[in-house]
Amino acid sequence: MSANAAAIVLGIETSCDETGVGVVRMRADGHVELLADEVASSVDEHARFGGVVPEVASRAHLEAMVPTVQRAMTVANVKESDVDAVAVTAGPGLAGALLVGVAAAKAYATAWGVPLYGVNHLSAHVAVDTLEHGPLPGPALALLVSGGHSSLLEVDDLAGPVTQLGATIDDAAGEAFDKIARVLGLPFPGGPYIDRAAREGDPEAIAFPRGLTGPRDPAYDFSFAGLKTAVARWVENEERVGRSIPVADVAASFQEAVADVLTAKTVRAARDKGVDQLVIGGGVAANSRLRSMAEQRCADAGIHLRVPRPKLCTDNGAMVAALGSHLLAANVPESSLDIPANPGLFVSEIVMP
Amino acid sequence: MGAAAYSGRVLVLAIDTATPAVTTGLVHLDTDGAPGTLAQQITVDPRAHGELLTPHIKATLAEADTELGQLDAIVVGAGPGPFTGLRVGMVTAAALGHALGCPVHPVATLDAIAHDVFAAAPAEPLLVATDARRREIYWARYDETGARVDGPHVERPADVTARGLEVERAAGHGAELYADVLGLHLIPPPFPSPEGLVGVAADALRSGAEPAPLTPLYLRRPDAVEPGARKRVTQP
Numbered sequence: 001m002s003a004n005a006a007a008i009v010l011g012i013e014t015s016c017d018e019t020g021v022g023v024v025r026m027r028a029d030g031h032v033e034l035l036a037d038e039v040a041s042s043v044d045e046h047a048r049f050g051g052v053v054p055e056v057a058s059r060a061h062l063e064a065m066v067p068t069v070q071r072a073m074t075v076a077n078v079k080e081s082d083v084d085a086v087a088v089t090a091g092p093g094l095a096g097a098l099l100v101g102v103a104a105a106k107a108y109a110t111a112w113g114v115p116l117y118g119v120n121h122l123s124a125h126v127a128v129d130t131l132e133h134g135p136l137p138g139p140a141l142a143l144l145v146s147g148g149h150s151s152l153l154e155v156d157d158l159a160g161p162v163t164q165l166g167a168t169i170d171d172a173a174g175e176a177f178d179k180i181a182r183v184l185g186l187p188f189p190g191g192p193y194i195d196r197a198a199r200e201g202d203p204e205a206i207a208f209p210r211g212l213t214g215p216r217d218p219a220y221d222f223s224f225a226g227l228k229t230a231v232a233r234w235v236e237n238e239e240r241v242g243r244s245i246p247v248a249d250v251a252a253s254f255q256e257a258v259a260d261v262l263t264a265k266t267v268r269a270a271r272d273k274g275v276d277q278l279v280i281g282g283g284v285a286a287n288s289r290l291r292s293m294a295e296q297r298c299a300d301a302g303i304h305l306r307v308p309r310p311k312l313c314t315d316n317g318a319m320v321a322a323l324g325s326h327l328l329a330a331n332v333p334e335s336s337l338d339i340p341a342n343p344g345l346f347v348s349e350i351v352m353p
Numbered sequence: 354m355g356a357a358a359y360s361g362r363v364l365v366l367a368i369d370t371a372t373p374a375v376t377t378g379l380v381h382l383d384t385d386g387a388p389g390t391l392a393q394q395i396t397v398d399p400r401a402h403g404e405l406l407t408p409h410i411k412a413t414l415a416e417a418d419t420e421l422g423q424l425d426a427i428v429v430g431a432g433p434g435p436f437t438g439l440r441v442g443m444v445t446a447a448a449l450g451h452a453l454g455c456p457v458h459p460v461a462t463l464d465a466i467a468h469d470v471f472a473a474a475p476a477e478p479l480l481v482a483t484d485a486r487r488r489e490i491y492w493a494r495y496d497e498t499g500a501r502v503d504g505p506h507v508e509r510p511a512d513v514t515a516r517g518l519e520v521e522r523a524a525g526h527g528a529e530l531y532a533d534v535l536g537l538h539l540i541p542p543p544f545p546s547p548e549g550l551v552g553v554a555a556d557a558l559r560s561g562a563e564p565a566p567l568t569p570l571y572l573r574r575p576d577a578v579e580p581g582a583r584k585r586v587t588q589p
Contacts, residue, residue, distance in 0.1 A: 049579055055576060055577070058437070059569075059571070059575065062440050062443055062444050062569065065444055065447065066450075066451045069448070096437045099440065102403060103403055103406065103407070103440070104445070104447075107444070107448035108452050110407055110410070110421065111421055229586050232586040236585055337408050
């Protein structure tokens with residue numbers, strides 16, 4: 001692509017249970033425009049198992065792949081010959097699920113004769129915000145919270161290296177929501193149900209612990225396993241003495257504990273690093289309490305907060321296309337056609353060579 | 354494309370990833386006669402299907418000095434085979450077919466192996482077996498005309514033997530692995546060949562028939578159990 005022309009990038013995401021295909025256009029001025037964001041989810045097939053079943057997800061990706069690409073291209077109103085690059089999530093994620101997207105992306109890139117970018121899922125969650133809020137003005141922190149990840153990242157430039165400041169040492173934040181939903185008899189995935197139940201509850205009703213917030217604890221790492229156990233123990237004790245469980249209060253108090261730790265550590269990192277831009281992404285970024293608490297604490301600390309709309313926070317192909325468009329614009333070398341899917345791809349590797 | 358019948362020579366890309374072999378070939382199919390392979394790339398590596406397949410396709414076409422846009426059709430092995438590898442071939446074929454606007458015909462991988470056997474040595478029943486891992490085989494039985502009369506199934510080799518199948522010869526990598534249990538006369542090939550894959554689809558390719566849906570032959574359900582009651586964190 002010439003540096004001045006608009007470029008169209010198709011992005012494919014299959015790291016978990018969503019088959020996502022997005023199409024974006026990067027304009028010459030560096031603004032990225034969303035043209036299509038099609039998602040086929042297998043979440044309903046996983047609900048009765050209480051979590052994502054990798055083989056079920058992989059089968060669904062194969063079935064949905066070509067129809068989802070077709071839909072995205074129709075919605076975006078682009079022809080095959082318009083596409084300038086194909087980007088795909090190469091990792092981290094579920095191995096078998098990732099491989100369906102990677103194999104499909106290689107085939108499309110080869111058939112269309114365009115570059116392939118095998119990209120990092122976490123960087124894509126950061127890049128997606130440029131679709132909604134425009135280019136990042138400078139260095140930013142990114143808090144990525146989902147069913148599979150809880151990471152605090154330092155990002156200088158979307159096409160450049162990413163530094164992980166901290167991450168969960170046990171459960172991901174979204175996983176904790178799923179598990180507490182189960183304790184409270186709410187359906188999978190737990191996030192939206194807990195959020196809804198919490199609206200009627202008192203967030204200060206029960207003082208649940210804030211993990212890893214002691215003076216000697218790692219400043220930027222997270223832990224949710226202890227919180228999860230504390231909630232389950234509280235509920236079981238109430239049941240044992242024959243009291244009915246105040247679901248709304250438990251949900252609100254649990255959610256408060258999660259949002260408190262996430263935002264407190266993130267704001268502290270922003271102060272420590274002297275960074276005044278924060279992007280929050282991942283499925284848990286759709287949580288209303290996390291959003292409102294982040295807004296307030298960022299406003300107090302003079303941090304400019306960027307949270308994409310919920311549809312862009314959960315896994316989708318548009319975020320992969322968005323990252324691909326930044327890589328293409330920065331003339332980052334394309335990935336080789338023999339890249340593997342890399343379930344453990346580390347966050348510092350934003351694109352596979 | 355789709356329903357139009359082909360005339361003269363058609364160029365077909367054959368793909369199979371349902372066995373430890375990553376198989377690609379460029380095959381020509383004429384109005385009559387057997388398919389002929391123009392170029393092929395076959396690597397036996399059960400752990401690299403995702404890495405190798407697209408480079409193999411490119412190398413195959415380059416060797417025959419052919420562009421992807423010249424393909425008339427794609428034939429892909431639909432298994433049965435280990436799931437993760439199988440899906441690499443299926444999704445690659447489906448995406449190429451979409452991108453190139455050419456039909457994609459799925460064929461049973463076991464049938465492709467049988468096709469090669471009957472092309473070389475007809476007139477006797479045959480068992481074809483590939484490795485299903487977990488000490489099982491994917492298998493199918495063919496009568497003396499080469500028609501599939503049983504399968505595909507997934508079973509332990511000893512259970513296949515216990516069925517008392519009236520067959521004396523066997524082909525396929527699974528038949529090799531469990532030759533001692535099956536006790537059958539072992540003949541090649543162990544893996545499907547490009548011309549075997551195209552041979553199975555020859556009638557459909559020549560008549561321009563609408564391809565069957567690209568449905569993988571998994572034969573096993575996903576390993577997943579519904580959770581029981583939640584484990585308590587405190588003593589009752």
